[in-house]
Amino acid sequence: MSTSLRDVRDQRGEVVAVAQLGGGMVEVSARLPHLAGVAKPGQFAQLRCGGSTTPLLRRPFSVAWTEDDVASFVLAPVGVGTRRLAALRPGEPLDALGPLGQGFTVSGATRALCVSGGLGCAPFPLLIRALRRAGTQTVTVVSGAASAARLYPAARFARGDPGVHVEQVTEDGSRGRRGLVTDAVPAHLDGASTAVYACGPTPMMVALARILQGSPAPPIAQVSLEAPMGCGYGTCLGCALPVRGADGQAWTLCCREGPVMDVETVDWDELMTLPPAHVA
Amino acid sequence: MPELQVDLGRGLRLSNPVGLASGTAGFGFELADLVDLDRIGALYTKGTTRMPRAGNPPPRVAETAGGMLNSIGLQNPGVEHVATVYAPLFSQWRCAVIVNVAGATVDEYVQCVRILDGADGIAGYELNISCPNIAHGLDLGRDPGEAARLTAAVRAVTERCIVVKLSPNVSDIGAVAAAVESAGADAISAVNTFVGLKMHRQARRPVLAGSGTGGLSGPAIKPLAVAAVAAVRAAVRIPVIGVGGIIDTGDAVDFIIAGADAVQIGTATFPDPSTAVRIVDGLTEHLAMVGISHLSELRWHPQEPTIGLFAAAGVAPPP
Ligand SMILES: Cc1cc2nc3c(=O)[nH]c(=O)nc-3n(C[C@H](O)[C@H](O)[C@H](O)COP(=O)(O)OP(=O)(O)OC[C@H]3O[C@@H](n4cnc5c(N)ncnc54)[C@H](O)[C@@H]3O)c2cc1C
Numbered sequence A: 001m002s003t004s005l006r007d008v009r010d011q012r013g014e015v016v017a018v019a020q021l022g023g024g025m026v027e028v029s030a031r032l033p034h035l036a037g038v039a040k041p042g043q044f045a046q047l048r049c050g051g052s053t054t055p056l057l058r059r060p061f062s063v064a065w066t067e068d069d070v071a072s073f074v075l076a077p078v079g080v081g082t083r084r085l086a087a088l089r090p091g092e093p094l095d096a097l098g099p100l101g102q103g104f105t106v107s108g109a110t111r112a113l114c115v116s117g118g119l120g121c122a123p124f125p126l127l128i129r130a131l132r133r134a135g136t137q138t139v140t141v142v143s144g145a146a147s148a149a150r151l152y153p154a155a156r157f158a159r160g161d162p163g164v165h166v167e168q169v170t171e172d173g174s175r176g177r178r179g180l181v182t183d184a185v186p187a188h189l190d191g192a193s194t195a196v197y198a199c200g201p202t203p204m205m206v207a208l209a210r211i212l213q214g215s216p217a218p219p220i221a222q223v224s225l226e227a228p229m230g231c232g233y234g235t236c237l238g239c240a241l242p243v244r245g246a247d248g249q250a251w252t253l254c255c256r257e258g259p260v261m262d263v264e265t266v267d268w269d270e271l272m273t274l275p276p277a278h279v280a
Numbered sequence B: 001m002p003e004l005q006v007d008l009g010r011g012l013r014l015s016n017p018v019g020l021a022s023g024t025a026g027f028g029f030e031l032a033d034l035v036d037l038d039r040i041g042a043l044y045t046k047g048t049t050r051m052p053r054a055g056n057p058p059p060r061v062a063e064t065a066g067g068m069l070n071s072i073g074l075q076n077p078g079v080e081h082v083a084t085v086y087a088p089l090f091s092q093w094r095c096a097v098i099v100n101v102a103g104a105t106v107d108e109y110v111q112c113v114r115i116l117d118g119a120d121g122i123a124g125y126e127l128n129i130s131c132p133n134i135a136h137g138l139d140l141g142r143d144p145g146e147a148a149r150l151t152a153a154v155r156a157v158t159e160r161c162i163v164v165k166l167s168p169n170v171s172d173i174g175a176v177a178a179a180v181e182s183a184g185a186d187a188i189s190a191v192n193t194f195v196g197l198k199m200h201r202q203a204r205r206p207v208l209a210g211s212g213t214g215g216l217s218g219p220a221i222k223p224l225a226v227a228a229v230a231a232v233r234a235a236v237r238i239p240v241i242g243v244g245g246i247i248d249t250g251d252a253v254d255f256i257i258a259g260a261d262a263v264q265i266g267t268a269t270f271p272d273p274s275t276a277v278r279i280v281d282g283l284t285e286h287l288a289m290v291g292i293s294h295l296s297e298l299r300w301h302p303q304e305p306t307i308g309l310f311a312a313a314g315v316a317p318p319p
């Protein structure tokens, strides 16, 4: 009837490091033993600066990395909530409710392709580690952004793992290939042996879904989607996303059935008609 | 030991006055892992309708200063599913589960309550005559005569406690309250959300889908909700349940002073699932701190002459 939240805790962590990654992007690491211990790749946490009720609602962020009792998040200041989180300093408190949602399916596919657009980079470091531990031989990341300054540093995807290859794409050509990240995708698709994972802006995901429709089916094709959230744990019914139901179009909850979904379950035409989640 | 029990009428006694508001607690099982449902007084379920509803297209929620707008569109699996699949789960928690019912016609409410009356585990009904997010959702709640007709029709088919949930989007909330009291309501909850509109500056249109309006909740509405509760309290004798913008014990106390017998916590549960349980503990501490044994002693009686703070505390003013 519902996904269990038995693993979910609300923990007050202490920020231990804030790394500036350029272009305003930061990686915030906090001592959050529970989250760091149980979060699976693709799951997220609802964050707020410790104890603060301004803004009122927490903000959802993918768990980007875990190491011992520390969990890390990648974000950039795009609005009131992210501005406050990006300004956190070591020693300050960070509240995290999680882990929430369904993560990526990690299986031992021979190869994996990670398609990352802008801040969609966030879930990949943790996913890549899990894939490699599960026996995937090579992981290729195609990482795109508007310009070089907005690219997630290539070395942070691999974190020292030689089995991870990163190909960069920028819209303005300031680094790597010029164009859209999806332009680089077809060359890496080889049907049954490459699992495909994607996270990025909706138009990128729609373009990817179209490319996959015209290609041999990968063993796994999953995307991590966004929706504005009230609660993040399946109670407010605020985070509806369009899916292809048994009898036509239906809504599903991003926070509970997602954020990671199989490409073929999403109603991409309907999703494209929705306004972007971000309101400046 | 201070006494937190509250009597809502028709034999429905809550262990304490703190409830989870409709639409912010699902049907219980959704957040049972996050909120200790044995510790709160009541859980008011998501609005339940005669037929299943898929809900509105997204975006359905948008944050605003000190609050949020929602336009969920009463997504729910329909009353038959609630009666047969969800109700059997209710008795596993110690809180009273009050099913919130919504509809577009009097007949839909009556049918829902008839079906739910056949199920065990339901402590009572909260009639939502005030949902701003469905077509006609407000009509039954705006007119005192219509609200009374609805209440009387439901009263005729159930012996369980009936709470009528009022809309603040009316010109005279006291008149609606008095009408439903005389039609047989056991208690009144006030208030539902206020109609609001948030604009998307780049797109030059509303953020929320459809007409763009949504229901405003959260701390931003608290003073408005307290005023509504005071107006309802002045108009009726039955128990009043205050709701709107409560995030801590002090907020709950304000509603009780204004005339509420119980409270509901809504939006505050989203960022902080432990809010309601914290307020239960906070109310006990508050009673001990001010040295009274029952919450009703906190109530403001507007007709009584004002007693100076020093006199109230039994001390002489400084010379
Ligand atoms: C499951 C999930 C995982 C995410 N992971 C990351 C991540 O790892 N790194 C990262 O930088 N961003 C991530 N995001 C997006 C991030 O949550 C938003 O950028 C953030 O909520 C914006 O808040 P704000 O106050 O700065 O912006 P504002 O525009 O001021 O926020 C206003 C409201 O809109 C909501 N909102 C705004 N943008 C988004 C968005 N893109 N998605 C959902 N709601 C939004 C906010 O939560 C808030 O309620 C994720 C979103 C989801 C749903």
Ligand SMILES: Cc1cc2nc3c(=O)[nH]c(=O)nc-3n(C[C@H](O)[C@H](O)[C@H](O)COP(=O)(O)O)c2cc1C
Residues within 6 Å of the ligand: A230, A236, A238, B021, B022, B023, B024, B046, B047, B048, B070, B072, B074, B100, B128, B131, B165, B191, B192, B193, B216, B217, B218, B219, B221, B243, B244, B245, B246, B264, B265, B266, B267, B268
């Ligand atoms: C997301 C959401 C969904 C709601 N759904 C319902 C509902 O189905 N029926 C109802 O009577 N009230 C509903 N409400 C209103 C709340 O029960 C409550 O009256 C209102 O939010 C004010 O309280 P708050 O400020 O504490 O949230 C909903 C509120 C929110 C935020």
Ligand code: FES
Residues within 6 Å of the ligand: A228, A229, A230, A231, A232, A233, A234, A235, A236, A237, A238, A239, A253, A254, A255, A256
């Ligand atoms: S965010 Fe509340 S149900 Fe998904």
